Amino acid sequence: IVDSFLSDMGSRMESVYDIFSTVRTSLDQSRESLFVRLKASEIINRNLDLKIIMDDLLNLLLKEFKLDIAIVQLINRDGTFSVTSYEGANRRPINENHWYMESAPYCDMACFDKKPHFSNDVRIAADSLALERTLAEGIVSTVHIPIFREGQPAVGIMSLFSKSIAGLFTKEFISLLTSLAGQLAQAITIAREMEARDQERDQKELALLENARVVRDMEIAQQIQISFLPESVPELFGLEIAGRCMSAAHVGGDYYDFFRRNEQALDMLIADVSGHSVGAALIMAEVRTLLRAQFNSAHTASAILNTLNNQLYDDLTRAELFITMFYAKYNSTTGRLNYSNAGHNHPMIHRLGEVSCIELDTEGLIIGVKPSVVFEERSIELVRGDVLLFYTDGLTEAFNKEGDMFGIDRVCRHLGYVSYLPAKDIIDSFYNEIFEFTGSRTLQDDVSIVVLKIL
Numbered sequence: 001i002v003d004s005f006l007s008d009m010g011s012r013m014e015s016v017y018d019i020f021s022t023v024r025t026s027l028d029q030s031r032e033s034l035f036v037r038l039k040a041s042e043i044i045n046r047n048l049d050l051k052i053i054m055d056d057l058l059n060l061l062l063k064e065f066k067l068d069i070a071i072v073q074l075i076n077r078d079g080t081f082s083v084t085s086y087e088g089a090n091r092r093p094i095n096e097n098h099w100y101m102e103s104a105p106y107c108d109m110a111c112f113d114k115k116p117h118f119s120n121d122v123r124i125a126a127d128s129l130a131l132e133r134t135l136a137e138g139i140v141s142t143v144h145i146p147i148f149r150e151g152q153p154a155v156g157i158m159s160l161f162s163k164s165i166a167g168l169f170t171k172e173f174i175s176l177l178t179s180l181a182g183q184l185a186q187a188i189t190i191a192r193e194m195e196a197r198d199q200e201r202d203q204k205e206l207a208l209l210e211n212a213r214v215v216r217d218m219e220i221a222q223q224i225q226i227s228f229l230p231e232s233v234p235e236l237f238g239l240e241i242a243g244r245c246m247s248a249a250h251v252g253g254d255y256y257d258f259f260r261r262n263e264q265a266l267d268m269l270i271a272d273v274s275g276h277s278v279g280a281a282l283i284m285a286e287v288r289t290l291l292r293a294q295f296n297s298a299h300t301a302s303a304i305l306n307t308l309n310n311q312l313y314d315d316l317t318r319a320e321l322f323i324t325m326f327y328a329k330y331n332s333t334t335g336r337l338n339y340s341n342a343g344h345n346h347p348m349i350h351r352l353g354e355v356s357c358i359e360l361d362t363e364g365l366i367i368g369v370k371p372s373v374v375f376e377e378r379s380i381e382l383v384r385g386d387v388l389l390f391y392t393d394g395l396t397e398a399f400n401k402e403g404d405m406f407g408i409d410r411v412c413r414h415l416g417y418v419s420y421l422p423a424k425d426i427i428d429s430f431y432n433e434i435f436e437f438t439g440s441r442t443l444q445d446d447v448s449i450v451v452l453k454i455l
Contacts, residue, residue: 032064033172033176035064036060036061036064036176036180037176037179037180039060039064040057040060040180040183041183043056043057043060044057044183044184044186044187048191048194050084050187050188050191051084051085053184053187053191054072054084054085054184055085055087057180057184058070058071058072058085058087058088058158059087061160061177061180062087062088065160065168065173066162066164066165067088067160067161067162068088068089068139068161068162068163068164069087069088069089069090069139069160069161069163070085070086070087070088070158070159070160070161071083071085071086071087071094071100071158071159072084072085072086072147072156072157072158072159072184073107073156073157073159074147074155074156074188075111075154075155075156081107081156081157084156088161089163090137098133099133099134099136099137099139100134100159102129102130102131102132102133102134103134103142103144103159105129106118106119106142106144106159107144107157107159109144110144110145110146110154110157111146111154111157114146114148114154115146116143116144116145116146116174116177116178117143117144118141118142118143118144118169118174119141119142119143120141120166120167120168120169121140121141121166121167122134122135122139122140122141122142123135123140137163138163139161139162139163140162140163140164140165140166141161141162141165141166141167141168141169142159142160142161142162142169143159143160143169143174143177144157144158144159145157145158145159145160145174145177145178145181146181147181147182147184147185147188148181148182148185149182149185149186149189150182152185155185155188155189156185156188158177158180158181158184160177217278218278221278221281222247224281224285225247225281225284228255228257228284228285228288229243229245229255229256229257230243230256230257230258233258234258234260234266236260236263236264236266236330236332237263237264237332238332238384238454238455239266239330239332239452239453239454239455240422240423240452240453240455241258241268241423241450241451241452241453242422242423242424242426242427242450242451243256243258243427243448243449243450243451244427244428244431244448244449245446245447245448246431246443246446246447246448247443247446248394248442248443248444248445248446248447253272253273253274253275253280253281253284253446254270254271254272254273254392254394254446254447254448255269255270255271255272255273255284255287255288255448256268256269256270256271256390256448256450257269257288257291259291259292259296261296264331264332264333265329265330265331265332266329266330266332267301267327267328267329267330268327268328268330268390268450268452269291269325269326269327269328270325270326270344270347270390270391270392270448270450271284271287271323271324271325271326271344272323272324272325272344272392272393272446272448273287273321273322273323274321274322274323275321279319279321280321283312283315283316283319283321283323286312286315287308287312287323287325290307290308290311290312291304291308294307300329300338300340300377301327301328301329301338301339301340301375301377302340302364302374302375302376302377304327304340305325305327305340305342305364305367305373305375306373306374306375308323308325308342308367309342309367309368309370309371309372309373309375310371310372312367312368313367313368313370313371316367316368317368321368322366322367322368322369323342323366323367323368324342324343324344324345324366324367324393325341325342325343325344325367326339326340326341326342326344326345326346326347326360326390327339327340327341327342328340328347328360330382330452334381335381335382335383335454336379336380336381336382337379337380337381337382337388338377338378338379339360339362339377339378339379339380340362340364340375340376340377340378341360341361341362341363341364341375341376342364342365342366342367342373342375343364343365343366343367344392345391345392345393345395345396346359346360346361347359347360347388347389347390347391348360348388348389348408348411348412348415349380349382349386349387349388349389350386350387350389350412350415350416350419351383351385351386352385352386352419355416356412357412357415357416358380360378360380362375362376362377362378363375363376364376382454383454384454384455385454386453386454387415387419387426387451387452387453387454388451388452388453388454389411389415389426389449389450389451390448390449390450390451390452391411391430391447391448391449391450392445392446392447392448392449393445394443394444394445394446394447394448395411395430395434395447395449396408396411397444397445398434398437398438398443398444398445398447399438399444400437400438400439401438401439406434406437410437411430414429414430414433418430422453423451423452423453424451426451426453427449427451430449431447431449434447
C-alpha cells in the first residue's frame with residue numbers, strides 16, 4: 001500500500017512539475033515576446049530613416065531568435081520586388097541566381113493573400129518546389145510574412161531563415177512576426193507619406209524658384225524690348241508724330257521705330273514678331289540692328305524689306321518665328337509717302353471731308369516664310385489735315401464678351417471721330433476704346449499704334 005501510495009504521489013508530482021514547466025515556458029515565451037515587441041516599437045519610433053528601421057528590426061530578430069538570415073523586400077509601383085534590407089550570414093548581392101530567388105512562389109502567395117507562408121522543413125518542401133540552391137545554402141526552415149496595414153494592399157514581404165532549427169516557426173512565433181510586420185507597415189506608410197510631402201514641397205519650391213526666374217527673365221526681356229522703342233519722336237516740319245506700344249504679356253512681339261535721314265526725310269516702320277517670348281525680343285533686337293545699318297542708304301522701302309527677309313530668313317526659320325512689317329519713307333518737302341508691306345495690317349489715312357479711310361495696301365509676303373520675296377512698293381501724296389494710323393493686329397482683333405471683333409470698320413470710324421485731336425491723344429483714345437469694347441483693361445494681344453498728322 002505504501003509503495004502504491006508513493007508511486008501515485010510520484011506520478012502526481014511529475015504531472016505538477018510538467019504543469020509548472022509548461023507554465024514557466026509559456027511565461028518565458030511571453031516575456032521574450034513582450035521584450036521583442038517593446039524593442040521593435042523603440043526601433044520604429046526612434047528613427048525616421050526607413051532603411052535604419054528595417055536593418056535594426058531584422059538584426060533584433062536575428063539576435064533574439066537565433067535566426068541566420070533576414071530579408072525585407074518592398075513592392076515597387078510596377079508590382080516587382082526590391083530588396084530593401086538584407087541582414088545575416090553570408091550576405092551577397094541578390095540577383096536571379098541567388099538562392100533566395102527560389103522563395104519567389106512563397107513571396108508571391110504571401111503578397112497575394114496577405115497570409116504568412118512558411119516551411120518548417122525545407123527538405124519536405126523541396127519535393128514540390130525547386131529549392132536546390134536553398135538546400136545547398138543550408139536552410140532548414142523559412143517563413144515569409146506579408147507587410148501590410150489592415151484593409152490595405154501588402155507593401156512588402158519579410159522573410160526569415162534558419163539553418164539550424166527545424167520546426168522553428170510555430171503558430172505563436174508567426175503571430176508575433178505578423179504583429180511586427182504590421183508595425184513595420186505603419187512605419188513604411190508614414191515614411192512614404194513624409195517622402196511624398198517632402199517631394200511635393202520640393203517641387204513647389206522648385207516651381208516657385210523657376211517661376212521667379214522666368215518672371216525675372218521676362219522682366220529683363222521687357223526692359224530690353226522697351227529700350228528698342230524710340231525714347232522720343234523725331235521733329236519734322238509740318239508733321240506731328242506719336243507712338244505707343246502696350247504688351248499683353250511681359251514680353252511682346254510688337255515694334256515700331258523712326259529714322260530721320262535729314263531735315264525733310266523720315267523713315268518709319270511698324271512690325272509684329274510672332275510670339276510673346278524672349279526669342280521674339282531677340283529677333284526684334286536683330287531687326288533693329290539691321291534696320292539702323294540701312295536707313296541712311298538710298299534703298300527704297302521695298303528693297304529694305306527684301307534685304308531684311310534675306311538676312312533674317314535662316315534665323316527666323318530656326319526659331320520658328322516670322323515678322324510682319326510695314327515700312328514707309330516720307331518727304332516733307334514733297335509730301336510724298338513711299339511704302340511697302342510685308343504681310344502687315346494696312347495703315348489707314350483719314351482725310352478731311354471724307355467718311356471712309358484710305359488703306360495703304362501693297363503685295364508682299366510675311367518676312368521669314370520664303371528665302372526670296374518680291375515686295376511691291378507704292379506711293380501716295382499726303383496733304384494737310386491727313387491723319388495716318390499705323391497699328392498692329394491686337395487692335396483690330398480684340399474681342400468683346402459677345403465674341404464680336406473690334407474690326408477695321410470700327411478703327412476707321414473711331415479715327416474719324418478723333419482726327420481733330422493731337423496725335424498723342426488720338427492714340428490714348430484708341431486704347432480707351434479697346435478697354436471699353438472688351439470690358440477689360442487687360443489686353444488680349446499686344447497693341448501698338450503710331451499716328452502721323454500732316455499740319
